[in-house]
Amino acid sequence: MNKNIAIFNVKGMTCSACVNAIIKQVGKCDGVEDVKVSLMTETCHTIYDPNMSNPEELQDTIEDCGFDVSIISDSKYHEVSQEKLVVSGRLKLLSISALNRVISKDLFEFLNIIIENIQTTLDNEYIIHFKYDPHSIGIRDIIEKIQQELNIQSTVDINELNDTTGQLTKCEEIEFWRSNCFKSCFAAMVSMTLYMGLPLLIPKMIENRIFPYKEVPIVKGFFYRDLIGFLLATYIQVRIGYYFYVSTWKSLKNGHSTMDTLICLSTTVAFTVSMVSIIHNIILQNSSKLPHVIFDTSIMLLTFISLGKMLENKAKSRTTTALTKLLQLYPSSCILVKNYLDSEQEMITISKDLLQINDIVNIKPGMKIPSDGVIISGFTQIDESLMTGESQLINKKPKDDVIGGTINGSGHVYIKITSIGEHTKLAQIISTMERAQLTKAPIETLADFLASIFVPVLITMALLSFIFWLFLSPYLTHWPYFAHDRVYACIKLATSVIVVACPCALGLATPTAIIIGTGIGAENGILIKSAEVIELLGHNFKQGGNTIFVFDKTGTLTKGKLRVENFKMDDVISSKYDEKDLLPVIRDLELNTEHPITKPIIKYCEDKMNQKDLTQRYQILEFENMTGLGISALIKDNSSGENLKLSIGGTGLMKQLNVSTLSQYEMENTHGYTIAFVCIDSDIICHFELLDEIKEDAKDTVAWLKQNNYPVYMITGDNHNCAMTIAVETNIDCRNVFSSISPSGKCEIVEQLQSNGTKKVIFVGDGINDSPALVKSDLGVSVSSGTEVAIEAADIVILNDDINSESIQASLKKLIFAIDICDKTFKRIKLNLFWALFYNMFMIPVAMGVLLPWGISLHPMIAGFAMTLSSVSVVLSSLQLKFWKTPIVGAQSELQTRSRFNWIRFDRWRSIGGQYSNLPTEDHIEMMEV
Incomplete structure (x- = not known):
């Protein structure tokens, strides 16, 4: 299926009800396959069939939901694995004639460039979105070809980064609401002075009908106070309320409601009640009594909302600080060196976007x-x-x-x-963070459900409150609240109910915490790919044995920098095969694999090979890479003309080949070497003994996990002696060690650990052979020194510290940081949801008049202020995550004692005949305990 992905900037979303409305309406459009909306980053990602829909139609659909929308990009949708060789580019053409010449000529097709979309700007300029292979052509070469071949001017459009940064910092929104806040605050001060300040401080002004409490001469029953209040309220209602009216109208057309609906309804009720009261007073020509007017309530509500929106956007901009910092890391320009090491060397300053490989x-x-x-x-x-x-x-x-x-x-x-565009490490980190922020944690389902029914339920409750008190109030005239105008009092109660409730707090509870949590992770070299990961780790934190950690050995617990300690030929058949003939063919075979063990073998072979002797005794005829096991090849002996089957691998491969002398080699391996056997047919002719070092913090990491009641296992394709050596050094229970395991076997073990359905398995690995286990486990963790496949398969990526530094510090402790970040983030989500729900559960009954028998009521203005504080308080609560500190990780003396006991237990087990390739049986364990 031909698919495009369109990305929109959506302004005006306030809560999860807005998000759900967009997802629901866009999802109904023809050809739309998937819709993801981020409340915090204000973006909508839509995957659709371009034969059935287009970005403009999707934009209109989102605008009909009541939001301001602009198209950020529209391009071909590719799966991650299909984008390895291409990067995105954007060219700006200055005229329609230039665009027509580009399209009419087949220059882009000749250069193997795929045009994905053509966008028209407001300045009548044309932006071509395309993809190209940076290894075959560069962006400067493309521009030069266009200018030379078509004789037109083109420039690279580099505003995308600045636009994204502006969206995250919310400068435009903050400035918009700041301006509205200043205007409404001025009107609010004047109205509060007229309706509350002067009557309380100088009550004689009303008694003596001193201006502005003086009647307008032309209209009997109409006072200057109400004229000024009407003008101020009308201006605020039209100037600021227009934003909410438009949003409400568009949303109601599509059959849904949002927080804007409540704001529009409450301010309109206050304004309308005031107008009705004034008109009623004029009709009665009542000059002795001022009408009941609540223009100040309407103005104050919009003032508090404007203030809240400004504070909320400021707080939201702080939640995306980490992503903003990452986006701003790239410099805008750089110094390009032309003709390097040449006498005509030239240095020019160019945009970073013009760089080529x-x-x-x-x-x-x-x-x-x-x-x-x-x-x-x-x-x-x-x-x-x-x-x-x-x-x-x-x-x-x-x-x-x-x-x-x-x-x-x-x-x-x-x-x-060496890399440009979206294939740089920083770009991939940013992309991972953006994808994570588009996802939703399962716990957010409750908040989304409540937000979806919030507005209609609330309006119903407000109407019920009004009707209930309206019928009951004639019998409660002795209560101070109903002593004067009971209809007016009931309207205030209903208005307070509408105003005080806030679905925004529910909608912001989860995404604000997730954005800050993923940002903290990125700042500490940890990429958390989805909100589900945060909930899984956070929910299962310190749950005893409910969560199992399974570690790969090579490259995960160890540095993965193996070195060949010994190369030994078999004593019996060494005369038949010569080392100088074997090493070249071993080197050639190992060059075709990516396993960490191949690099030291290749290096050893190259160091030992005689570069002067270019003749090779063995010729490779057929080759098979047996993932996770080794290599099998058919080679020809040029001296004898005989075809031989040569295999290189570990214990697992040797067992498949039924090598009879395997146990002898294993028993002799007392130093815990990693052994790579070289076998011809079913006879081992030589082997490499390699040694690896554990990471400096591997022991401390395992100790921390065990202190927090996490069972720790290790799975490796290496031989059991080597596995047990690492297990003892890192204090992993020898009963939890699986050795000589193939990649498919790792999946089977993960399934067994998951078999009872109550265990969550977290697999920590590095390398292509770990990818199936990373996917099969409940949560996969990969270190960045692993292959791209392993990184793509993982749910959390731990970025290693610099691999070139001699004073390297291993990053396995960042696994603990990831656990702690997820735990703190999930706790903050639960706290945010609790306070959002508690606030509404407490304030709505108060607004409905539950405390009226005790003379306690909630004025609409106070309700508006409380509503504003609820949203801001949730965002400020999430911002507390910014004070996260790395947990202290260190080895404990008690665990060191256990490590010594583990050695004793291993020796006892081996002395009673324990099998190296399997876990000890229950009988073995009982005998060891004895």
Whole structure:
């Protein structure tokens, strides 16, 4: 199916009822497959069939819901795996003739550029959205080709980043509501002085009919006070209330209601009651009594709402601080070096958006790095704190990778650009955060349901309150509240009910906390991909054995930087095969795989190979990469003409090949080496012994998990002696270790741990062979040193600290940070929802008059102020997450003692004949306890 994705900027959303209205109406449009709306970032992402709908129709649908909408982008929708080789570009053409020439010529098709959308601006300029392969052509080359071939001018449109930053900081909304707040505050002060201030301070002004309590000469029963109040209220109702009237009308046309409906209804009731009272007084020509007018209530309601909107938008802008900071990390320009290392070397300043792969960029001290690259000259220190969460400067030297958006220190370096656009590390972090903020936590379903029925239920309650007290009030004239005008009193009660309730607080409770939580994670090198992850980790935090952590070994608990300690030929058949003949073919085979174990083997082979002897005894005929097990190949012996089956792998592969001498090698491996066997047919001819180091904080991480009652398991494809060595060093119970496990076997073990339905399995891995287990588990955690497949499969990505630094600090402790962030965020969501519900459950009955027998009532103005505070208080509550501190992680002496006991238990188990490739049986465990 041909699909497009359109992204809209939607202004005016106040609560989850607004979000649900957009999702419901857009979802009804022809060809729409999926709709996601973010209240906080004010965006709507819609996937649709371009043959059945278009962005303009979708924009009209959203506008009909009562919101101001603009199209941010419209492009072809690709699955993540299909976008690996292309990046997005935007070209601005200055005239229709230039656009026609571009379209009429097949230049874009010739350059292998896919035009996705053409957008017209208000200035009659034309923006072409397209995708291209940055490895075959660059954006500057495209511009140059267009200018040369078609003789037209084109420029790159680079306003997208600034537009996004403006949306997140909400500068326009804050300024709009600030202006409204100042106007309404002036009117409110005047009206409050007329209707409350002067009557309380100088009551004789009313008794003596001193201006403005003097009757208008022309109209009997009409007073100057009410004339001034009418003019002020009309201005505020039209000037500021217009925003709510338009929104209410559009939403009611589509059969739904929002917070704007309540605001519109309450202010209109107050204004209308005042007008009816004035007209009634004029008809009766009553000059002795001032009419009951509540213009001040109408004005004050809109004043409080304007003040609340301004404060709310300011608070919302603070919730997106992390994302805004990430967007602002990129510099707007950089220094491009032309003809590097040439006598005609030239340096020019260009926009960051004009960079191409393999460009050389000059980075001076203190400058921001414009895109991902590698240092080709110079030494420096770089601040990557906003990417990894680590505050120390990281030493960089030639051939070290650098990340776009990080800040150069005191050194002067030249870098070669290796990634641009959405494929840079920073862009992928931003994209992950934006996707996470579009998702909803399951707990938000309750808030959405309540918000969807909130307005009609509330209006019904207000009408019931009015009718109830209207019928009862004739019998309660001895109550002070009904002593004067009972109809007026009942209207005030109904108005207070409408005003005091606030679905905005419910709608803001979850997204504000999620945005701040994911932002804190990103600032500390942790990418949380969805709201469901926050709820799963937060809900199961400290739930005893309900959540199980399963770790991969290589690259997760260990650094993954294996080195070949020994290479040994088999004593029996060493005469038949020569090391110098085997190493070249082993190297060639290992070059076709991505497992961490291959790199040290390749390096060892290359170091030992005789570069002068280019002849090879063995020729590769067929090759098979057995994921998670090793390599199998058919090779030809050129000296004898014989075809041989050569296999390279670990214990799992050797078992499949029924190698009889495998147990002998395992028993001899007393040092816990990782062993890579080289087998011809079913005979082991040689093997590599490799050694890996555990990460510095692996032991502390496991200790923290166990202290918090989390069962910890380890699964590895490595041999059992090596697995047990790592398990003992990290204090993982030897009964919870699975060794020599294939990728499919990892999935089976995860399923077994999930089998009773009460356990949640969190798998922490690194590498392509971990991807199935990451997907199968309830929650997958991947470190960024893993493959892209593993990162895409994971729900949480832990960004490793700089892999080039010699003083590397492992980042496994960030798993604990992720757990703590999710826990604190989920607790804040529950607290926000509790206070939002408690506020409405408490204030609505008070507004309905439950406390009237004790002389306690809620004036509409006070109700409006309370309603405003409820929304602001929820956002301020979420902002408390910004004070999150990293938890202290450290090894405990008690656990160190247990680690020593674990060694003893392992030795006892091995002495009674425990099988290395399986867990100990119950009988073994009982014998060990004895």
